[in-house]
Amino acid sequence: MSKIVILTGAGISAESGLGTFRGEGGLWSQHRIEDVATPDGFARDPELVHRFYSARRQQAAEAQPNAAHLALAQLEQHWAGEVVIVTQNVDGLHEAAGARNVLHMHGTLRGALCAACAHQWQAPMEMTLETTCPACGAQQARPDVVWFGEIPYHMEEIISHLEEADLFASIGTSGQVYPAASFVQEAAVNGADTVELNLEPSEISRAFGVRHFGPATEIVPKWVE
């Protein structure tokens, strides 16, 4: 039974109306990474960080999965082997499309994390400095997402999936953020075929055996067929 491991990034949700990070008009052209996506930024100005993530939580709640998310959910349902989706996205659109085997390596917008006791719970749509941890009562809630300098979730599980993968596919990610950018090498060194599906060549395109370029809603359903 063959195993397909699929890494997804912001590009797969672009046609659902959610912004990517890099490039013209991306989130990082409107906000400084060190202000909103690092623990230091949160310590300096938690209100700004809460506003940034509350706005994105609202946008993600209103977004619909697109043809690329739906095609991957179909693949998961019909593939005789195992399909594992490792997503860097925090938007929840893979699950909204019906996918079940999804690992959120950068956390999720639906999660709240207590910086005092590490309790995790469902985030309110708007998180503020007054959001109270239901376990310890501290008012130190943060979005349950992974910022620069923090260790991504599920790493052991992801590495063992990559070691066992027969096929590794990367969809809609720029290959600029580690450790996700190194997954292609990890899979290839263990014998997997590798394929990149992206709007345009990424930083790490040359590492892939096969490459398809174009909008995710066109190239992903075609690839899944």
Ligand code: BJW
């Ligand atoms: C389309 C499309 C369409 C558009 N169809 N495609 C020096 C060297 C190496 C590493 C480091 C270094 N210095 C520091 C590091 C480590 C650091 C890092 O990588 N820094 C780089 C900047 C160099 N990484 C970390 O700190 C990570 N932790 C870590 O390494 O811990 C150590 C450790 C690891 C493992 C085991 C043990 C210990 C943590 C990284 C956390 C990243 N967090 C963010 C925010 C998450 C919450 C949130 O959403 O706000 O994650 S940053 C942001 O970047 C977000 C994304 O998940 C991530 C990747 O972005 P993505 O998805 O690739 O988006 P874009 O915008 O970059 O690209 C979109 C792509 O789509 C483009 O290619 C477009 O062309 C394409 N596209 N439209 C198809 N319609």
